Amino acid sequence: MNLYMIKKILILFVGFNSIPVFSNDLLGNQLFSPISESRRALQNNNREIEQLSDKGQTERLIKNKEEKKLIAENILPDSSMCLEISxxxxxxxxxxxxxxxxxxxxxxxxxxxxxxxxxxxxxxxxxxxxxxxxxxxxxxxxxxxxxxxxxxxxEGFIEGIKGSDHKVNPYFIFPGFVNKPLRLQDLDQGLDQANRLQSNQVTLDILPGKYKGGSIIILNNKYSSPWSAIASIDNYGQENTGKWLSRATFSVDSPLGISDFISLNASTTLEPYSNKYSRAYNLFYSLPYGDFTFSSFYSYSEYLIKQPLQNTIITLSGETQQYGIKSDYLYYRDQNDLLTISGQLANKQVKNFLLDSLLFVSSPELTVLELSLNHSHIFSTSVLSSNLSIERGLSIFGFDDKRNIIDNEFSKLKLSFNYSYSFSVFDSIYQSNNQLFAQYSPNVLPGIEWLSLTDRSAVRGFSNTSISGDNGWYLRNTLSHYYFINSAVIQPRLGIDVGQVYPHGESQGNSTVIGMSTGISLNYKKIMFDMDISHGKVVSGLVSKNEPITALFNVTYKI
Known part of the structure; x- marks a missing residue:
């Protein structure tokens, strides 16, 4: 390859990675975007962290709400006779x-x-x-x-806690509770911390203690195997690196005997590695301590692609790393509400290469501090969850700012709402889920911090077009219905989504997209099958490419 051709390719990729809204089609081929691949890898990892951090706390609150409410009773027989007291x-x-x-x-x-x-x-x-x-x-x-x-x-107090085992450690899920007032919300939080481990089914009994007002907490646990494994195959990958992916997750409950949790996830494309591949690895660890949950995480992903152009083939490769720590604090809870305050510090390192040369414009290194407030409220037939978070890019630890073409000191505000409710039509129960997400920054953001509007987790129906920007929002609406047939659960669904992005300082670059989808999931014992058929359309913006109908499949087996 001559020097002139190399310069043209470099100019092409530098310009391409600077465009906030683009189509992946050029010169009759699907042109690969390194920064989009890095952003996708980081966002996939962040979703894994959020799912592992939550671990069904809202669902457990709903279950507790269904329990009978305590009502105070009379102490003395009622009488209208006056007593000799003033x-x-x-x-x-x-x-x-x-x-x-x-x-x-x-x-x-x-x-x-x-x-x-x-x-x-x-x-x-x-x-x-x-x-x-x-x-x-x-x-x-x-x-x-x-x-x-x-x-x-x-005033009742906890005299003692009994019934602990290797997977239910009262010193971590009920720290400092002995000789303190017995409060139901504190016991519920302790049960949540114990039951966030999939192998636990912890309940408790409150028995009278030896002392006046004292109570003994008896923990009962119907536990199963402490380890679990999940294997799956899907076509959620990208055309350039391989559509079909195999995934495996292995987790262990309380490996250190302190009610902790560790999970390892790996994924790889099924294409021959000589031409293209995409691989990712995620490690997550969490430890409870009363109202606090501390966690740490590490992720690594890599890709290789040989991109055909008009007269040559170029090799692109890259790797993305992210590691960090997170703390969640349950600030308030009652029968209907959960309010959690979270803080996270993460370092993100991206390296993308063209012909073994580092692409500085798409290889940032960032340290991001995130503070968030999450609230869930349980209504009679619905649940509303909201999250407000503020992210700040930091220049700490002596990282080399020369790698960052765009200033890594930025601010970003994220807001999300998730509203799920049930309703009945002709004696059939339907479930509606509405999810709104918005992102705003007054700064020009590094590419890995953009909002990916056409990602599978945002507006459904896009496989060839990538639209992203500093600021934007999307709304996902899904209607589903459950059918229970013997041991199988079938859930058909319909979805319609809409969203917009606003590249910073470029009002003419605003893009609006919509997507429609239909799908079905089947759960039978340890096997889950999911199919989704969707179609997206760019309503306005720089990109007007027509999208084909996208069909996605997933088969999961829980060991």
């Missing part, structure tokens, strides 16, 4: 404030009856129950010299 005095209250006590119905100034005392005790007990202190109770004690009846509050 008033009452309260003692033993440390967990309530004045606002709580102001909600109690005032006693009559004349003729206090047992009915009035029952109302007082019932309302006071219910306030404790509503706050989660379900073992607190009321006792009436002897009147004082002023003729005031004593109301003694015995």
């Amino acid at each position: 008033n009452v005095f309260l003692q033993g209250i440390t967990l309530l404030d004045n606002d709580d006590l102001d909600r109690i119905t005032a006693l009559p100034t004349q003729c206090i009856t047992t009915k009035d005392l029952n109302t007082l005790a019932r309302e006071l007990t219910q306030i404790y129950i509503n706050k989660g202190y379900i073992t607190s109770r009321i006792e009436f004690i002897q009147s004082n010299d002023q003729g005031e009846l004593g109301v003694q509050v015995i």
Whole structure:
């Protein structure tokens, strides 16, 4: 290959990787975008991290909500006979404030009856129950010299925790709970931390302790094998690196005996490696500690492609690494709500090569700090989850800024809503899911931080066109219905999506796309099959290429 041809190719790829909205078709071939491949690898890994971090906490909250609500009962037999008392005095209250006590119905100034005392005790007990202190109770004690009846509050506390095993470590899921007030929300959080491990089915019993107000927590665990493995085959890959992929996931529950979790995921294309391939590896580890969950992660991906041009073939290759730490803190929970605050620090390293020469424009190295707030609310027939996060690119650890053509000190705001609800039509239950995601940055972002509008997780129906930008949003809507046939669960679905991207400082580059899809999933014991047929269309923007109908398949087997 002569020097002139090499210069043309380099100019082509530098320009190509600088365009925020583009089509992958050029000169009759599918032109490969290194920065898009790197962004795709990082976003796939981030989805893995989010799924492993959540591990069904909202679903467990729904299950807990279905349990019977506790109601305070009368202590004394109701009577309208006046008692020989002038008033009452309260003692033993440390967990309530004045606002709580102001909600109690005032006693009559004349003729206090047992009915009035029952109302007082019932309302006071219910306030404790509503706050989660379900073992607190009321006792009436002897009147004082002023003729005031004593109301003694015995605030329940945890006297001890029993029933732990190798996979349920109370020092990590119930840290510092002994001799502290027994609060239902704290017990629920501990159960969530234990049951986030797929091999656990932990329940608890509350038994009376030796001391007044004390309770013994008995943990019961119907556990299964601590390890699990999943293998799958799908055609979610890219044409340039190989459509068909094989994936494998291996995870172990509580490997260190501290209710921790570790997972290893690997994927590779099924094409012959001599011409093209794409491989990815992800390692995830998490450790609970009461309301906190600490996690760390590492991912590595690589690709090789031999790109045909008019008169020659060029070789492109690249690798992407990401490692980081994350902390999730459960700030608030009750019967209907979960509020979590999260912080994450991640380092992202991208290297793309053309003819063994590093492409600086598509090889950034970034350190990103992300702070996020996640809230889930359970309605009677629906669930609303929302997430607000702020990301900040940092220049720390002495990384070489010369590799970054675009400033790595940026700010990015992300907002997402997910609303799922059920409704009935002719005695059949349907499920609707609506997901809105938006991203905004006042800065020009590195390419790996763009929003990929035509990614499979965003607007469905695109396989040949890649549209992305600094700012944008998309809305995914899916309607599904469940059929239960013996041991099989069949779920057909319909979907329609829409989205837009706004490249920074380029209003003429705005693009709008829509996508429609239909699919079906089948779950039978350990086997899951999923098929999705979709079609996308670019409504407006720089790209007007027609997309073919896309058919995606996935077969998964859980060992």
